[in-house]
Amino acid sequence: MVGVVGLGTMGAGIAEVFARAGLRVIGVEADPEALARGRGHLERSTGRAVDRGKLTGGERDEILGRITLTTSRDDLRDADLVVEAIPEILDYKVSLLEDLDRICKPETVLATNTSSLSVTAVAAATGRPGRVVGMHFFNPAPVMRLVEVVGTVVTEPSVVAGITELSVRLGKTPVTVGDRAGFVVNRLLLPYLNHAAVLLDLGLAGRDEIDTAMRLGVGLPMGPFALLDLIGLDTAYEIMGVLFDETRDRRHAPAPVLRELVTAGLLGRKTGRGFHGFHGFPGDETAPREPERVAGVTFGVAGDDTSSIAEALVKAGFAESDDPDVLLRLSDRPVVEHAVRVRRPSSLVGVHLVGDQVAELAATVLTSPEAARAAAGLMAAIGRTPVPCKDRAGFVVDALLYPYLNDAVRMYDSGYASIADIDAAMRLGCGYPAGPFEMIESLGLARVRDGLRALYAEHREPAYAPAPLLDQLVTAGMTAFPRP
Template identity: 75%
Template sequence: MAFEKVGVVGLGTMGAGIAEVFARAGIRVIGVEADPEALARGRGHLERSTGRALDKGRLSAEERAAILGRITLTTAREDLADADLVVEAIPEILEYKIALFADLDRICKPDTVLATNTSSLSVTAVAAATGRPGRVIGMHFFNPAPVMKLVEVVGTVMTDEGLPERIAELSRALGKTPVVVGDRAGFVVNRLLLPYLNQAAMLLERGVAARDDVDTAMRKGVGLPMGPFALLDLIGLDTSYEVMGVLFDETRSPRHAPAPVLRELVTAGLLGRKSGRGFHGEEPAPDEPDKASATKVLVRGEGAEELAARLAAAGFGESDTPDVVLRLGERPVIEHAVRHADPSRVVGVHLVGQSVAEVVSTVLTSPAAATAACGLMTVLGLAPVPCKDRAGFVVEALLFPYLNDAVRMHESGYASIGDIDDAMRLGCGYPAGPFEMIESIGPRQVRDGLRALYAEYREPSYAPAPLLDQLVTAGLQTFPRP
């Protein structure tokens, strides 16, 4: 069937964006809201979004007028009676969605496809509330819908054969990249993204590293567009907490249990940008980085010669009576510290990419030595990330379990390598998909890093996925692709 007339129920920022996407593709749209006030807000979203595109030269005045002219706004759901497809974009409350779909089932013609834009709720539960479960599907757009290229197309065990492919074809006609998957909590993006964000909150709660240092490590060290705490505040801590709850309800995995600090902030009404404060808030400007207080250094470990040469060029020569001993390499740093005459001066240094140095304090490291090491890294043009001597430090402790989750997702048959990589690049703006990251870092390094995390925390999800372990055992550097 052709989708010539599309309804969109709910014209908040997301729903209005979805309506605009269809209208831009030349499709007639009926936008429905609950009351005149909400309808006026929806109209405002549409006018502002297309107005920005006009101001940036991405639309002409004639194109903008044509797009807005294809959208009819109404408060009457009955106006959807002859729609070919209706997309729901109301708040993420399952009871609301079930009630809406039962009503749409009554109103719409029998062959109308009903789609939910849910990001994590059960599409099956929504479909079961209707008399047409085979014509109900998930069509998850990403915000802002006119800009983001990904659509997760979610079928259920009841979905009519061929319908997911038809919705994927429609998504491509809208200029989007579809990823077709089954009905699991979180689908691809949220199932991989939210546990990573939740784990960042756990690291903060355990005192492994400070909020801004974690954000710096993931932005500058991994190249992610935002650090986890900045992203949590943008998404909304209440939304993140709810999604983690949905994931935990399905899997009962400790990895999906919401971090206590997340629950505490939500209970306090500190929800992120929407409330004005979350993990970040009204704060004074950060202090200038400390200048190097050490004058004499000693560098040891793998890569010591190169780092020592860089420090010498900056005026910090090596000495047998150093103010600070920089120990390069992996943890545990404490095993190296206890062999030194003065372990209080030993600080671990783990270089991440070209821009970040994790500066690692053991239980014996003095605050003065840690501060001096951070100053030395700043002199070299590296962003210092102070952290404790824990497996994975910061970057690997957050990145490697996320990569492992992706391998497990593919291994289970839920999604292909290409779809998972596409989903995380297009849905999150990541510089590379998880499988591309594993192949860039090296499968053995990721596998061994996961083993170290598992040995320390005994968290089952940290155990390397069998597929990753087998890849390393076989001596392969890339994953087999069809």
């Protein structure tokens, strides 16, 4: 028998997961009103599954029939496992665990669904730290397949193994990790989201442009600001604070704009406004842009492999010229050094094609607004979404993606998690099309290493220096990571 304490967003979903797997569940809430809300969550969630044809009415009744709801913690005395999903406040969790330690039989395993608190600190509140683990589900728990199973330095290995096996029985994919702030997913995801907020604050590109570049260019299900709004900016701010406290890495300091939005009560979807849905913020161009009128604009293309873009533009009816209105300089590096060498620097715009849908367009300090607008119109005319940005190393996509990939390599190299687990965690926990190692391999190890070097050279940020493992694999001529 399994206990779940706290039947909010996560706890109700976790109770449902256990009941769906045939286990008897005791769900505990703080008071009768909260219990009624918990029952509502369970009924709605299973009801939706029936509406979608995922469950029959009979199965739903069986699932709900396995869940006993109560406001008394004492009812957990015979539970074999209790998972707590009460609010993310250490004092609350410590006091709950002290109580559970007293109430439950000595063999009971106590699990916390904390996203960012120290499992070790929670475990230390009990007289059975060896039987305390993290069991980190993702939202919505019945749907998301990933579970991060977190063992502390004192957790008994058999307890970690048992919870890992149980997770498989629940139909989940467990990854087993140690107790570091953020575990795998939040440790890799949140710094990337925070970095996007920092870049927005610096005016690298607009909010929608950054979201579009990551969605269409990398194939992520959502851009970083849409995802931050979904997670909740207060939650993101808190997790960044916890990461910073542990790592003292200044990249983990919450972006100032997050603090501003949180203080203003603009927390994202849950309050109706966050990065999206409010006006007057730099980059907040909510109205869909009119395609630029570019009829009659002449173009030139320079750089490597110019033929396909030149052909596409000619096919779209534009004329190539030796003294063009817009000189498109294909490059994956800043282009100002090329601008100073051409006859009309104001006409030069850097173009970085990302995937087959996006064209990042770097305007240098010399680029005229007319040329920048015309370049956007030309790209739209050949079916690419223009992402105007400043002329900085990595432009938008590589500047955001490569440090994230580098963090994943460093995480693996530190022995924290396996390549397969990190890839699975990011695919299943974030809905990414590929894990970071799969992404590096499809981009090319050397390309990522070189891109990181360029970012490092520009920002002198130690964390952008290519992870030694990545650098060595490139030097050794490898095109894939060694997997056992």
